[in-house]
Amino acid sequence: MAVEESLTAYSYVGIAIFVCVIVFVIRPVKLKIKKATIYLNLSNVPLLGVLVLLICRAINFDVVVNGFLGRLGVQPWGLLILIYSLAYICISLDMTGIFQFFAFWVSRKAGNRGILAFTLFFILTTLMSGLTSNDVVILTGTVFLSYFTKVSDITPTAFLMSEFTTANIASMALFIGNPTNVIVSEAHKISFITYSAWMILPTLVTILLSYLVLRLLFHSQKYLPHTIQPPEADPKSVLIDPHGAIFGFVLLGLCLVTLVGTSFVNVPVWMVTLPFAVVMFIRDIKHDLGLSFRRLCFQFRLHKEHAMQTSAVDRSNATIISVSDSILSTKEEPQPITTTKKHRVFLNWLSRRLPTVKAVMSRLPWSILPFSLGMFILIEALSELGWVGIFATAMTVFTKNYVTAVLGMTFVSILACQLLNNLHPNFTAHVHSDAVMQGFLLGLIVGSNLGACLTLVGSLAGIMFDHILKTKGIYTLGYFKFLKWNLVILPILALGASAVVIGEIWFIYLR
Numbered sequence: 450m451a452v453e454e455s456l457t458a459y460s461y462v463g464i465a466i467f468v469c470v471i472v473f474v475i476r477p478v479k480l481k482i483k484k485a486t487i488y489l490n491l492s493n494v495p496l497l498g499v500l501v502l503l504i505c506r507a508i509n510f511d512v513v514v515n516g517f518l519g520r521l522g523v524q525p526w527g528l529l530i531l532i533y534s535l536a537y538i539c540i541s542l543d544m545t546g547i548f549q550f551f552a553f554w555v556s557r558k559a560g561n562r563g564i565l566a567f568t569l570f571f572i573l574t575t576l577m578s579g580l581t582s583n584d585v586v587i588l589t590g591t592v593f594l595s596y597f598t599k600v601s602d603i604t605p606t607a608f609l610m611s612e613f614t615t616a617n618i619a620s621m622a623l624f625i626g627n628p629t630n631v632i633v634s635e636a637h638k639i640s641f642i643t644y645s646a647w648m649i650l651p652t653l654v655t656i657l658l659s660y661l662v663l664r665l666l667f668h669s670q671k672y673l674p675h676t677i678q679p680p681e682a683d684p685k686s687v688l689i690d691p692h693g694a695i696f697g698f699v700l701l702g703l704c705l706v707t708l709v710g711t712s713f714v715n716v717p718v719w720m721v722t723l724p725f726a727v728v729m730f731i732r733d734i735k736h737d738l739g740l741s742f743r744r745l746c747f748q749f750r751l752h753k754e755h756a757m758q759t760s761a762v763d764r765s766n767a768t769i770i771s772v773s774d775s776i777l778s779t780k781e782e783p784q785p786i787t788t789t790k791k792h793r794v795f796l797n798w799l800s801r802r803l804p805t806v807k808a809v810m811s812r813l814p815w816s817i818l819p820f821s822l823g824m825f826i827l828i829e830a831l832s833e834l835g836w837v838g839i840f841a842t843a844m845t846v847f848t849k850n851y852v853t854a855v856l857g858m859t860f861v862s863i864l865a866c867q868l869l870n871n872l873h874p875n876f877t878a879h880v881h882s883d884a885v886m887q888g889f890l891l892g893l894i895v896g897s898n899l900g901a902c903l904t905l906v907g908s909l910a911g912i913m914f915d916h917i918l919k920t921k922g923i924y925t926l927g928y929f930k931f932l933k934w935n936l937v938i939l940p941i942l943a944l945g946a947s948a949v950v951i952g953e954i955w956f957i958y959l960r
Contacts, residue, residue, distance in 0.1 A: 459507040460834040470498040475906045492816040495823020508830045516826030525825040530719040534726035539585040541729050541809045542697035546689040548589040553684035563677045574612045578619035586616040587910045595921040601677040606925050607667035617901045622652040629897035641708050651949040658945040737803045848880045851954050854888030855947050862896025866907040884958040891950045903935050
């Protein structure tokens, strides 16, 4: 009865719009209206949902403002700055060829031993995801593994499943590894060092457990042959910019060290990562303009030598030509420069003068920006319309003790990821026990990270993973095959991570 009284007609309109948004995010559609083609996908559907709610007056502009600025310690705009700052650093670092270098180096060390190659790539993707993010591993590692498995003539399933699994497990280790980590930590004032102190051990145990499960699951020669044919390319041949690689690697390390140091004084993480991204951006501009400057100097020298060799006859001919051109130009009407032409001119200039900056900017996950903003506003709308409070009340069924809190929140979060793409709201119940509340928070973090490993739509990384495989002509991991493998892997990993978290809570609060 209390639930019915807290909901209105607008509440049901809001939840209906939210469900429609989720459907179109999971299954994008293409509509053809006369000659126009309209795409409904994750980059525009959430904001369209917000617009519909505003038009039907289910929410007002205060909800939109609160969804963008945030409440209760969560700042969506700060989270986006954090994501894009780290993404720029990591993608710029990838442009130097450092990740490809490591991949070829690992394959050379493994030689023709298939099991060793699998193990070394497992370690490499774990370290890369732990230090950067799962998105960076998916963007860089998937391309190489597609090439590696084709050249080696082996079935790519085991290597690709290993990459995707380790990328999403290792993202639990650091505060910045996953958007949910940041949301939960900022909302509950968990510092960078405190977060890592809780999550390092569950991450390490789950990584080791995943290695054992993957080895057992893909034990046959079909997936893990004992002998393979590795690529013959020299690792140094793929290192495009050695100085930039060293600079970017040191900068990323300093960024992580600064995050740890500033966690003691509660500095917002976006204020730490943004200056480092700006430094990387300036370095890329300097790198590009340096190349362009040398090229301009060379062209200027050639032009000067050519001008010294020009005769008086050539100059007179040039004068005649210029006069004739001026006469012809008087008969022609000047063509106005449109906005489209200006845009093309600017893009051409950018491509010529700043190739690195343009390449990094083009690889940034821009679709996350409208998607994240729209989802934050929609979640704020659900809260305003009474649904988040109802869901939080429903979670009280898991408040009996810290064990049920961890297990319940972990598996609810895993299921929620399949609908909300791991940007779901904080459905933690209001409890008075510190141990139970800690169980809810850690269960939410574990479930949100591991939830990406169930289906290809459980995270943005999964969507990118599927897109890269299709562009490379690899169809061995479609939606249902991916789900089939993970129905075996994920429950074991989730139970293992939950068991470690339960043990930590017992050790800290109850022993």
